[in-house]
Amino acid sequence: MSEDKNFAGLPRRQFVALTGAAGAAALLAGAGAVSSAAAAALPTHGETSSDPCPCTPPDSGPGAEASPCPPAQLQSVCGHPSDRDPLWNDVQYCTNGTPPPAPQRAPDCLKTTSNYVVLHGKPENQHNYLLCPSCRITGIECPFLESASAANYWNDAWENAKHGGSVPVNYSNIGLGINSKSARRFDQLHIHMAGVRDSTQKRLQDLETAGRVAAHPAQWNDSHYQVPITGSQGDRTYRALVLTSLGRNLFSLLNQYVVTPSNLDMAEQTLIVVPKMTNGVFADRFYVLSSDTSIHGGTRTCDFLLVYA
Structure with missing residues (x-):
């Protein structure tokens, strides 16, 4: 899909003229196919002011209200509920009991909420997990992720992975990451919840x-x-940003x-979050790293920094 087209196939210059709130809503309603750049016009979590975010992150947890899923107009980009991606099969088993097709085995559903499920990563251990939306969302390229309607999956991942969380990552330092479309194995969105090396924390x-x-x-x-x-x-080269909360929409930023x-x-971006730790205690700051191969020494994958094994 060409980067020079946006909602409803409009050329970029025509699209920019319509990117007010009303224009974006109208385009979303009539979209048949979408590029990632188009979602910048959608409303996002929080305000556009500097961090910390003055808003409250979306509610999550067992009592949370189900988050809306990508509309039918975005299914060509974000995936269709009838898709048979193996990781999406796992999500459906956890959320509604649909058994995965043979020979795929049923997963261990470590946590299931209205917004997401938490599964084991590979290899299975106490510092390698995956958080997946309960909606069908292919990956980082889905423009719906940049809208205010999407759940705050990054904050959900941190709340589970942190020490004392529901599915804690048993490692001295924690990393959260999403791979690019070309680097990932499965096409259901999944945030890796894993370890990072002490040397990575120190370097940051x-x-x-x-x-x-x-x-x-704005400096990122x-x-x-x-x-x-x-x-x-x-x-490897990464663009480094520090935020004092995960209340803002990282995909939109x-x-x-x-x-x-x-x-x-x-679609070719990788995104990584490393909570800052001081003497083993969370320091109320998050390093947010992005990379791709357009920058010298860049990468499309979070796998070089996260520790799975």
């Missing part, structure tokens, strides 16, 4: 001290905040401040 804190981590999303795409971070295969200004493809 050193970069913050050195002024190499953006303090506002500046080359000064494109920094090398050592992972499992040496240094990525599209608004990185993807659209640089004319990139949302």
